[in-house]
Amino acid sequence: MKDLLSTTEAAKILGVNRVTVFNKIQSGELQASKVGRNYVVHREELKRYMSKSGDLSEKRKRELDQNIDRVIREYEETLKLLQHS
DSSP, X not given: OOOEEEHHHHHHHHTSOHHHHHHHHHHTSSOOEEETTEEEXXXXXXXXXXXXXXXXXHHHHHHHHHHXXXXXXXXXXXXXXHHTO
């Protein structure tokens, strides 16, 4: 299972646009690593960020894991290319 998400994938999970994710990265609100010209967000960082706004129930944590897994499956090839950049 991949632990890195692109800003587009993170935006999809968070329900915001990519620019919002980029702004959160620039402000330090969301931690990310730069890979080439792009940023990637670690799965655990996205969970941490989402839990900041309040405690996540176990049900919500499972839903979040499922959503992250789904996005990773959908963007698996892109993630592989980012990791080898």
